[in-house]
Amino acid sequence: MARALRYFGQAVVYLGIALVFATFSKSPSYVHFPPDQALIKVSLVHSAQRREACRRLSAKEIAELAPNMRKSLSCARERLPTWLEVLLDDRVLVRKAFPPTGLSEDGPARIYERFEVTPGSHSLTLRMRDTDRTEGFDYEFQEVVELRPQQNLVVDFRTESGGFILR
């Protein structure tokens, strides 16, 4: 093959490779989330109450401990599950107990859930139970939220902030 023809062929191949790079480095576009929907993300990390209440040690029990490990309270490590309810108008988004993490079940419950919802005005109800009570809730929150398309509304929880937080 003549040299000029070979160079032309090489130019065509390079053009083809360049087109492959130019095209597939950014297209076709991918629809990750319906553009006409909004997102509610329920994400919280919360340590529920311990399964057993701490017990005050007697003076004798404290004396039996190594000097550098003496403490007045003995606490079991296990924690209770965290019960969470999230309602959007009448729709139940979450209603279940989240177990504590860790091999000894002494870690916080980890919650991370996503929900596609229609934009507009909604009544958002949040309830949590993190003690051994069997009825009622330890934390309750209700608010009317106005959601825009593609809005990312985050439901978080901070005990030090008094409970539920919307971000």
Added chain:
Amino acid sequence: MTFLQRPLRLGFQWVEGWFDLIFGPAWNPFYNLGALGFFYFWIVAVSGVYVYILFDTGTTQAYDSVEYMTHEQWYLGGVMRSLHRYASDGMVLMMVVHMLREFSLDRYRGKRWFTWVTGVPIVWLTLAAGITGYWMVWDKLAQYVAIVSTEWLDWLPIFGEPIARNFLAPSILDDRFFTLLTFMHIAVPLVLVIVLWIHLQRVSRPKVNPARGLAVGTFAMLVVLSLFEPAESQGPADLATVPAVVGLDWFYLAAYPLLDIWTRGTVWALVSGLTLMLAVLPWIPPMRRTKSAEVDLDNCNGCERCADDCPYNAITMQPRTDALPFSQEAAVDPSLCVSCGICAGACPTSTPFRRASDLVPGIDLPDRSLVALRAELERKTQAPAGEVRVVVFGCDKGIATSGLEAQGIVALSLPCIAALPPSFIDFVLSRGLADGVFLTGCREGECFHRFGVAWTEDRLARRRDPYLRNRVPRERIEKFWAASPDRRQLDKAIVAFAARLKALPHRGGTVAAGAAIAQVAQQRAPNHG
């Protein structure tokens, strides 16, 4: 695996044939895939250093600094950013095609398992390096990549607090997260370099630089592409909104949509299963073991030619262990030897002219010895030929020689064409066993044993020891390097060679000498095993 390999191999060979015409064997990108991968890597590294100089770590600064280099300093920063992206894509493309090609050519099993297995982490490290890079731009695509990646990682029960919580809202995201990300984006490629080095440890003379012309063409293509289609961001990230539609880089992020279809656990299972499957592939099924090359110390003078020619680093020179007056001797590592026979082809003692003593070279394959080759040659050339006789030496990995035999054409196959000592060509012609010698093997540039064709060419051209003697008439030698799709052209080349031989002056005494040799050979047959 043959049912997968065969169509793939034929596809590659068909395309490579066209690329041979356009680029020539030396510049053919398919014969430079690994080297091109390295070339793209160095472009990524150099452009990355420049981009890093202009890059600012921070939730707002990151995007702004990338925008600055893209638009304000488009002529250098923008080009560097584009080179960084497109060369990264090139790395993935080369890696995937390289892997598929080695698989199709069956160059991943047996003693080659180490190179294949060490290639598996390279796949994931390359992808990890690219994905962390996309994260750093902190545009909408970065936001999508960050959230989806961390949600996927959070499926593993090893993080105290879900790392996806870092991307819940704008107020949560910390500038220091970008510092960590920058560290990862630099650290992962550094680890990649180490694994690449390990990857090549069992490869003799690894080709880490593409042919100069190919490198120039590739770089020019990237620069032109960077100028005409610069890499751009997709709008600043905003954690208060969901990045609904994103332009994915499919070279790196092709698997991400799966995380919207399947559960994260399923994708973990897929990735783990794929990794495991790739890692054990060299043993599915295990390759049939062949006996490694063996050194015969009585005939080894420690000349180093075998060690120099071995494509697998399977031969080393060590201090002499016998009383012969040479300083060193060859030693074969059976765990690295693939029994290609190139060492026997390189040994100066591999001469079929030896009659006073048995043909025992300094190094040889026990299962396919040169004495057996000489015996087969002599046996096959006993039969009456027509006007001309051609001896075809082929290789097991090229076109099967069994189908080449015809009236006047005798064909013999070796594990690799470079397993043929040049003295055999001299032997055939000077003893009148045939009028011409035709050599065929894998296509130039894609030799199964990497250097078989190159070493043969060099030996015939007297560029590499052992040389083909000057007395051998070159017009009676022909070569044709071919793959399966070239069968018809090979047949034509052999016929044309035979016709050319007919036109050459008659070699007096050829037939008589041939018959005489054949007679001797017949008498010696029991000794040849």
